[in-house]
Amino acid sequence: xxxxxxxxxxxxxxxxxxxxxxIYEIAEELKGEEASEIGSADSNSLGLLIFCVIFFACFIWGxxxxxxxxxxxxxxxxxxxxxGSIDSMFNLTxxxxxxxxxxxxIALFWFAYQFRYRPGRKTLFIPHNDKLELIWTGIPAFxxxxxxxxxLIAWNEIMADTKSGEEAINIEATAWQxxxxxxxxxPDGQLGVKDFRLIKPGSNELGQxxxxxxxxxxxxxxxxxxxxxxxxxxxxxxRDVLHNFYLPHFRVKMDAVPGIPTYFVxxxxxxxxxxxxxxxxxxxxxxxxxxxxxxxxxxxxAFNYExxxxxxxxxxxYSMRRLVRVVSPEEYEKWLTTQKSYxxxxxxxxxxxxxxxxxxxxxxxxxxxxxxxxxKKAIDPKNTNVADKTLNLNNIYFETGSATLSKESEYALKxxxxxxxxxxxxxxxxxxxxxxxxxxxxxxxxxxxxxxxVKSFLSSNGIEGSRINTSGYGMSKPIDSNDSEEGRAKNRRxxxxxx
Ligand SMILES: [Cu+2]
Numbered sequence: 001x002x003x004x005x006x007x008x009x010x011x012x013x014x015x016x017x018x019x020x021x022x023i024y025e026i027a028e029e030l031k032g033e034e035a036s037e038i039g040s041a042d043s044n045s046l047g048l049l050i051f052c053v054i055f056f057a058c059f060i061w062g063x064x065x066x067x068x069x070x071x072x073x074x075x076x077x078x079x080x081x082x083x084g085s086i087d088s089m090f091n092l093t094x095x096x097x098x099x100x101x102x103x104x105x106i107a108l109f110w111f112a113y114q115f116r117y118r119p120g121r122k123t124l125f126i127p128h129n130d131k132l133e134l135i136w137t138g139i140p141a142f143x144x145x146x147x148x149x150x151x152l153i154a155w156n157e158i159m160a161d162t163k164s165g166e167e168a169i170n171i172e173a174t175a176w177q178x179x180x181x182x183x184x185x186x187p188d189g190q191l192g193v194k195d196f197r198l199i200k201p202g203s204n205e206l207g208q209x210x211x212x213x214x215x216x217x218x219x220x221x222x223x224x225x226x227x228x229x230x231x232x233x234x235x236x237x238x239r240d241v242l243h244n245f246y247l248p249h250f251r252v253k254m255d256a257v258p259g260i261p262t263y264f265v266x267x268x269x270x271x272x273x274x275x276x277x278x279x280x281x282x283x284x285x286x287x288x289x290x291x292x293x294x295x296x297x298x299x300x301x302a303f304n305y306e307x308x309x310x311x312x313x314x315x316x317x318y319s320m321r322r323l324v325r326v327v328s329p330e331e332y333e334k335w336l337t338t339q340k341s342y343x344x345x346x347x348x349x350x351x352x353x354x355x356x357x358x359x360x361x362x363x364x365x366x367x368x369x370x371x372x373x374x375x376k377k378a379i380d381p382k383n384t385n386v387a388d389k390t391l392n393l394n395n396i397y398f399e400t401g402s403a404t405l406s407k408e409s410e411y412a413l414k415x416x417x418x419x420x421x422x423x424x425x426x427x428x429x430x431x432x433x434x435x436x437x438x439x440x441x442x443x444x445x446x447x448x449x450x451x452x453x454v455k456s457f458l459s460s461n462g463i464e465g466s467r468i469n470t471s472g473y474g475m476s477k478p479i480d481s482n483d484s485e486e487g488r489a490k491n492r493r494x495x496x497x498x499x
Pocket of ligand 1 (some may be wrong): 242244310311312314319320
């Protein structure tokens with residue numbers, strides 16, 4: 001029924017329109033052709049003129065109304081060191097094009113009005129004019145040259161890569177449908193190598209080669225955290241289709257191409273908090289961030305920098321948004337200490353780990369640092385806590401069943417050696433312990449020999465023998481149960497005691 005009424009209404013509307021057109025035609029015939037043409041030319045050209053005025057009024061209003069929402073204006077000034085030159089390029093281009101835009105439109109509408117139809121008025125026909133040709137080719141060419149030269153200078157400046165040895169934060173952004181993987185280089189400052197053949201969904205999304213030591217400290221982060229005032233180099237790559245690494249507030253935008261790594265170097269100049277304070281000054285950003293909830297925090301407070309994929313890479317494209325947080329260098333250092341290497345947390349000692357069951361340089365180094373701290377505490381004469389005076393050197397390794405020190409032990413031994421060299425009054429007791437596997441008498445002998453090995457290492461590095469006592473306790477002083485492999489491993493140990 002409803003659709004029948006709609007159909008009838010549409011038919012009726014057509015009939016009415018046809019009738020109106022007929023009435024108009026008859027009225028025009030009565031007026032005479034000439035007068036009617038003059039009349040319609042007058043009203044049309046006046047209409048165009050009014051349209052022109054309204055058009056420019058809307059244009060100016062739009063510019064003013066949206067100024068504080070546009071990148072580069074109001075509070076949205078660039079938050080990176082190079083961003084200013086992109087903004088000034090944009091403004092320069094806008095300056096020239098707006099001049100042409102305004103002149104062209106005023107001329108277009110004014111000509112339509114000025115030269116509207118009049119009986120006997122003839123069109124002026126100019127077949128060729130060298131001067132005109134020269135003007136309208138020469139001026140745009142000149143302006144183009146200015147824009148291109150200025151643009152090239154800015155481009156070369158912005159795209160300058162970091163020099164080798166230059167300090168920069170190295171990050172890799174890998175895009176796929178529909179996510180980003182953000183990999184930081186870790187303490188060594190270098191990203192480890194990858195091979196697409198090593199990609200293993202779920203455990204090795206990037207195809208990192210664990211045999212490359214630079215990979216071992218790399219870590220991943222959901223959020224892009226950057227320090228203010230430090231150079232950041234992002235290498236950008238995609239795994240499937242074209243994506244685009246876009247940080248609008250930093251004027252960073254670069255395609256992520258499968259198979260061809262691209263990069264961008266930039267320096268953030270405003271922390272997230274500083275940018276929020278900038279926004280706070282503008283009334284546009286004082287309204288609730290959630291329009292449906294008047295009690296939600298204002299827009300400036302809810303603001304975050306963001307990373308977007310600026311390539312229409314598929315239907316889940318919008319979900320590639322990531323938050324970006326710029327903090328002070330101190331806060332960044334603090335954040336770094338909370339980040340865990342992907343290898344150490346997810347790969348270490350699994351079947352994918354080429355170093356499974358073997359001690360690792362990075363681990364030994366960090367253990368040695370811990371030992372250095374606790375040894376300092378043990379040596380401190382003000383510290384009278386007896387428990388602090390005995391240290392378990394859990395990074396001393398011997399060849400199985402023998403007293404020969406293996407190379408990995410050097411990290412821990414070096415710490416002991418340093419302490420003895422720095423504190424000439426320091427005397428130590430080195431004691432060996434074993435688990436309960438095997439014959440007690442030979443275990444006792446082994447523990448004594450192992451303690452002696454440590455002493456001889458220290459002596460061979462210039463430490464007087466009288467400063468080090470050694471003893472072996474065999475299996476008599478376990479610190480854990482001997483029923484599990486883990487417990488037995490803990491019981492096989494070397495201890496030092498500050499005397
Ligand atoms: Cu994408």
